[in-house]
Amino acid sequence: MNCVGHIHHGLWKHPRDNSVDYHKPAYWTELAQLLERGLFDAVFLADIVGVYDVLGGGIEVTAREAVQLPVNDPTYVVPIMAQATRHLGFGVTANLTYEHPYLFARRMATLDHLTSGRVGWNIVTGYLDSAARAVGLKQQFDHDDRYDRGDDFLDAFYKLLEGSWEDGAVLADRERGVYADPARIHRVWHEGPYYKVDGVYNLTAPSPQRTPVLFQAGASQRGNRFAARHAECVFTGAPDRAGLARIVANIRALAVEAGRRADDVKVFSSLSVIVDRSAAAARDKYEDYRRYASAEGALAHMVSGTGVDLERFGLDEEITDAKLEALYPDRLRRVGEARAGRFPPGTTRRQLLAARPFGSQQQPLVGTPSQVADEIARLVEETGVDGFNLTRTVAPESYRDFIELVIPELQQRGLYKTAYEEGTLREKLFGAGQAHLPARHHGASHRSWQRSAA
Numbered sequence: 001m002n003c004v005g006h007i008h009h010g011l012w013k014h015p016r017d018n019s020v021d022y023h024k025p026a027y028w029t030e031l032a033q034l035l036e037r038g039l040f041d042a043v044f045l046a047d048i049v050g051v052y053d054v055l056g057g058g059i060e061v062t063a064r065e066a067v068q069l070p071v072n073d074p075t076y077v078v079p080i081m082a083q084a085t086r087h088l089g090f091g092v093t094a095n096l097t098y099e100h101p102y103l104f105a106r107r108m109a110t111l112d113h114l115t116s117g118r119v120g121w122n123i124v125t126g127y128l129d130s131a132a133r134a135v136g137l138k139q140q141f142d143h144d145d146r147y148d149r150g151d152d153f154l155d156a157f158y159k160l161l162e163g164s165w166e167d168g169a170v171l172a173d174r175e176r177g178v179y180a181d182p183a184r185i186h187r188v189w190h191e192g193p194y195y196k197v198d199g200v201y202n203l204t205a206p207s208p209q210r211t212p213v214l215f216q217a218g219a220s221q222r223g224n225r226f227a228a229r230h231a232e233c234v235f236t237g238a239p240d241r242a243g244l245a246r247i248v249a250n251i252r253a254l255a256v257e258a259g260r261r262a263d264d265v266k267v268f269s270s271l272s273v274i275v276d277r278s279a280a281a282a283r284d285k286y287e288d289y290r291r292y293a294s295a296e297g298a299l300a301h302m303v304s305g306t307g308v309d310l311e312r313f314g315l316d317e318e319i320t321d322a323k324l325e326a327l328y329p330d331r332l333r334r335v336g337e338a339r340a341g342r343f344p345p346g347t348t349r350r351q352l353l354a355a356r357p358f359g360s361q362q363q364p365l366v367g368t369p370s371q372v373a374d375e376i377a378r379l380v381e382e383t384g385v386d387g388f389n390l391t392r393t394v395a396p397e398s399y400r401d402f403i404e405l406v407i408p409e410l411q412q413r414g415l416y417k418t419a420y421e422e423g424t425l426r427e428k429l430f431g432a433g434q435a436h437l438p439a440r441h442h443g444a445s446h447r448s449w450q451r452s453a454a
């Protein structure tokens with residue numbers, strides 16, 4: 001993420017952590033080259049619009065612990081990293097609620113051109129009222145409405161990127177003096193419940209992938225249905241293997257219901273790893289990092305997505321549904337069941353803090369290279385997950401440790417590639433010749449020029 005504190009809050013204070021340099025180009029080029037050395041498929045850039053201002057009704061903890069504030073725009077670091085690498089992909093998060101498909105399609109296509117087809121879009125719909133207020137709304141749209149808007153947004157987006165310019169519309173023919181053939185560039189009309197595009201031509205010529213690889217990260221059932229229709233990659237997380245297996249199975253079943261194949265959607269689980277050559281050294285490293293972690297930062301992060309100001313509860317006061325209902329009567333409709341369910345019966349503020357010893361609800365996997373590889377292999381086997389999204393702890397040390405210690409171990413076991421394939425990000429993830437959305441993806445149905453040419 002293009003900011004200081006991302007998931008494991010407080011670790012920016014560690015003397016070897018360099019995330020305070022997030023605004024310098026060298027931070028990004030060095031990171032990209034390191035990840036490419038580790039043969040990572042992509043660097044995933046989370047993002048947030050709005051600030052975490054719910055805990056205590058302000059940004060006291062957020063600012064002190066740099067909880068995703070300040071945050072720079074994630075798109076601009078992509079060309080910088082692309083310039084310094086050849087294969088690494090880029091998963092860029094953008095909240096569609098505050099974009100318009102016409103301009104956003106141009107931004108994504110531009111990135112796809114500049115990276116030779118290495119771009120993905122992590123589609124999010126947001127969860128912060130502060131973002132809505134920042135653009136003049138009273139509060140966010142309701143949870144399911146946000147996904148309904150997303151469906152409509154994507155239809156317009158596909159029409160622009162898939163349906164406007166035919167393959168071969170760009171001739172760049174100096175002799176005939178024809179750059180692009182106007183007969184092969186089509187107007188786009190879209191009149192949906194939320195977005196309207198009135199007979200315009202898309203601004204950009206087809207980029208290598210046309211539509212960027214579509215990622216999605218949502219935890220509700222409405223979010224999973226949205227993923228089943230649009231996403232090619234889903235980013236998720238669960239506290240244990242059984243929970244992860246349920247999420248993976250649910251997404252695959254919903255994809256099939258939506259007319260796709262179960263393996264058309266790849267599922268990546270978040271994972272943080274602290275590894276060293278011996279178990280004792282790994283444990284010491286964990287303890288060293290942990291001294292800097294901020295459970296309060298983690299709480300400021302978490303509660304903002306639920307809209308619940310926990311400082312309205314005593315440290316040991318039970319947070320019951322009845323109290324939440326009295327304080328926030330429209331909570332479920334506003335935040336969805338995934339976030340509303342974050343206060344199971346018996347929860348207190350003290351417990352929530354204690355459950356975040358490493359500045360996040362996510363606990364790292366701590367061990368030797370072979371212990372970490374064993375657990376990764378078990379996760380894949382028992383849950384059906386396709387891969388992992390490695391969360392930084394102390395950066396870039398945690399990436400370097402993983403690359404130098406765990407990846408060789410995974411390679412020895414035949415569980416990790418030893419070289420990149422050629423091609424776009426979509427081809428690297430789904431195979432040669434698959435630069436574009438497959439024909440059975442909903443977005444491909446908007447290539448109307450293909451139907452009329454057939």
Ligand SMILES: Cc1cc2nc3c(=O)[nH]c(=O)nc-3n(C[C@H](O)[C@H](O)[C@H](O)COP(=O)(O)O)c2cc1C
Binds near residue numbers: 218221224339
């Ligand atoms: C693993 C994971 C990662 C996410 N990353 C982001 C992010 O970077 N930026 C963002 O605005 N929302 C992010 N979200 C939020 C969702 O994309 C979604 O908009 C929000 O959670 C509400 O939908 P839901 O109720 O379906 O989860 C993430 C969610 C999950 C589960």
